Amino acid sequence: MPLRIPIALAILLGLVVAVPAAATITIIQKGLTLDRASVSLTRGDRLAFTNDDDVIHNIHVFGPGNDDEVDLGLQKPGKMLSYRFDTAGTYRIRCNIHPSVKMSVTVK
Amino acid sequence: MPPLALLVLAAIAGPASALPSFAVQTGQPCAACHIGAFGPQLTPYGRDFKLHGYTANDGKDHGLPIAFTVQSSFTHTQQPQTGGAAPGFKPNDNFAIDQLSIYYAGKIAPNLGGFVELNYDGVAQQAALNNVDVRYVREGELLGQSVLWGIALNNNPTVQDPWNSTPAWGFPYNQSPLAPTPMASTLVDGGLGQRVVGVGVYSLWNDLLYLESDVYKGLNAPALTALGQVPDDGSQTTDFVPYARVALMKDWNNSGHHLEVGAYGLSANVIPGGNQTLGFNVRKTDVALDATYQFITDPAKVTSDRLSAHATYIHETARTADDALALTGALPDHRLDTLRADLSYSFAATVTPSVQYFRTTGTADANYWSTLNGSPNSDGMILEVAYVPWGKPDSPFPNINVRLAAQYVSYFSFDGSYADAGRNNHFYFSLWTAVKF
Numbered sequence: 001m002p003l004r005i006p007i008a009l010a011i012l013l014g015l016v017v018a019v020p021a022a023a024t025i026t027i028i029q030k031g032l033t034l035d036r037a038s039v040s041l042t043r044g045d046r047l048a049f050t051n052d053d054d055v056i057h058n059i060h061v062f063g064p065g066n067d068d069e070v071d072l073g074l075q076k077p078g079k080m081l082s083y084r085f086d087t088a089g090t091y092r093i094r095c096n097i098h099p100s101v102k103m104s105v106t107v108k
Numbered sequence: 109m110p111p112l113a114l115l116v117l118a119a120i121a122g123p124a125s126a127l128p129s130f131a132v133q134t135g136q137p138c139a140a141c142h143i144g145a146f147g148p149q150l151t152p153y154g155r156d157f158k159l160h161g162y163t164a165n166d167g168k169d170h171g172l173p174i175a176f177t178v179q180s181s182f183t184h185t186q187q188p189q190t191g192g193a194a195p196g197f198k199p200n201d202n203f204a205i206d207q208l209s210i211y212y213a214g215k216i217a218p219n220l221g222g223f224v225e226l227n228y229d230g231v232a233q234q235a236a237l238n239n240v241d242v243r244y245v246r247e248g249e250l251l252g253q254s255v256l257w258g259i260a261l262n263n264n265p266t267v268q269d270p271w272n273s274t275p276a277w278g279f280p281y282n283q284s285p286l287a288p289t290p291m292a293s294t295l296v297d298g299g300l301g302q303r304v305v306g307v308g309v310y311s312l313w314n315d316l317l318y319l320e321s322d323v324y325k326g327l328n329a330p331a332l333t334a335l336g337q338v339p340d341d342g343s344q345t346t347d348f349v350p351y352a353r354v355a356l357m358k359d360w361n362n363s364g365h366h367l368e369v370g371a372y373g374l375s376a377n378v379i380p381g382g383n384q385t386l387g388f389n390v391r392k393t394d395v396a397l398d399a400t401y402q403f404i405t406d407p408a409k410v411t412s413d414r415l416s417a418h419a420t421y422i423h424e425t426a427r428t429a430d431d432a433l434a435l436t437g438a439l440p441d442h443r444l445d446t447l448r449a450d451l452s453y454s455f456a457a458t459v460t461p462s463v464q465y466f467r468t469t470g471t472a473d474a475n476y477w478s479t480l481n482g483s484p485n486s487d488g489m490i491l492e493v494a495y496v497p498w499g500k501p502d503s504p505f506p507n508i509n510v511r512l513a514a515q516y517v518s519y520f521s522f523d524g525s526y527a528d529a530g531r532n533n534h535f536y537f538s539l540w541t542a543v544k545f
Contacts (some may be wrong), residue, residue, distance in 0.1 A: 073167075
């Protein structure tokens with residue numbers, strides 16, 4: 001009985017070591033640009049987009065298939081939008097309002 | 109307009125900018141697209157919106173993109189104009205409704221958008237089809253870099269241009285219809301506006317290289333009349349008119365610097381208006397250079413201060429038909445060179461002082477130019493201060509925008525004369541209102 005707790009802790013720690021935690025990368029949106037033109041992710045990783053401008057933005061995710069797309073909606077100044085990439089492939093991200101606010105994402 | 113009526117108008121209208129339906133469609137304040145929070149001087153985003161075919165949007169349904177603008181003014185010239193500034197107007201100190209305009213302006217379908225402007229000219233008391241710019245746009249890749257390309261339909265060479273250094277949208281953005289203006293101007297400098305219809309293709313590669321090629325077809329006199337133009341008031345042609353444009357641009361978004369240098373030109377066989385060549389043709393070829401520089405002090409704030417500078421130089425050669433030479437006594441070849449350069453600084457997208465130097469010089473010929481000494485030369489300066497209270501993110505009236513401007517035009521020479529140039533100097537006070545219902 002007294003060994004149960006150490007064993008449970010060991011298993012838990014082992015799992016933590018065995019399964020890498022999903023990452024969240026913050027993309028800063030400021031001055032009608034994103035601070036990165038491209039990024040590489042692992043499945044399950046997440047991108048979080050800031051809006052540091054004083055106008056409304058939008059985040060629209062295209063991919064990985066030709067017909068796949070997710071519109072995260074409008075983003076008021078100061079609001080954060082995020083998206084988790086669960087499928088491997090190549091994505092494009094852009095603001096529907098500001099066509100030059102865009103980046104590419106590769107998920108492995 | 110009484111204050112109460114203005115408030116009612118603001119309450120029932122939709123968000124507004126110089127073309128308020130664009131603001132409604134994108135959910136952006138006027139200042140996002142326009143230096144000084146009122147058109148037509150474009151910010152980098154305004155150019156981007158235009159190049160993408162006016163289709164960028166916030167995903168909401170805003171109904172038909174219809175907008176209205178009204179321009180009213182008061183003009184004082186240094187010397188009264190004998191016989192009146194225009195039919196129905198006094199020799200001096202005239203109030204006028206310069207223009208009433210209605211626009212269809214915005215996205216038409218995916219990848220397709222544009223604007224169509226109908227005007228009522230309150231001075232000439234004439235309704236007409238004004239500028240049209242409709243374009244279909246796609247994006248892709250070329251040589252590993254992004255490429256934007258489009259097909260554009262328009263009726264005024266340079267109206268499709270995204271920079272304010274070319275004639276159609278150049279400074280001054282409005283000017284008195286009741287003040288004297290110099291007689292000579294090049295063909296690409298508005299001489300074919302609303303008198304042709306054309307289609308072209310354009311591309312922007314790697315946000316660096318802009319290329320455009322158009323072919324226009326001149327409208328005949330019945331078509332011009334049907335569209336509200338007076339055929340003899342300007343150059344006429346029924347030929348095809350090629351137009352080309354090239355520009356290099358660079359946006360340093362993080363530091364707020366934006367630069368463009370380019371060239372544009374056209375060639376046309378026209379019959380000049382006003383019976384200048386007794387109805388004979390003149391082959392005019394215009395080659396021009398232009399440049400734009402903008403500095404945005406804080407790219408993250410649409411209300412940040414903005415410095416803008418534009419310049420263009422147009423060189424025109426004109427060869428008169430041999431048949432006309434004996435009858436008119438004119439020289440066979442004429443040159444006309446126009447230089448314009450302007451500088452403005454917009455404080456908080458609210459107060460924008462501007463200054464411009466302009467000069468036109470050319471071949472003197474008393475049998476060609478109907479000036480007193482046969483010279484087409486004019487030069488001078490324009491000083492302007494514009495005030496735009498709204499069109500910003502925190503504006504109390506998101507439904508309406510206005511632009512108040514005081515402009516002073518000073519001529520150093522006018523139609524070849526230095527001695528009498530100053531009599532054409534004038535003040536122009538204007539109120540420009542834009543509304544989206």
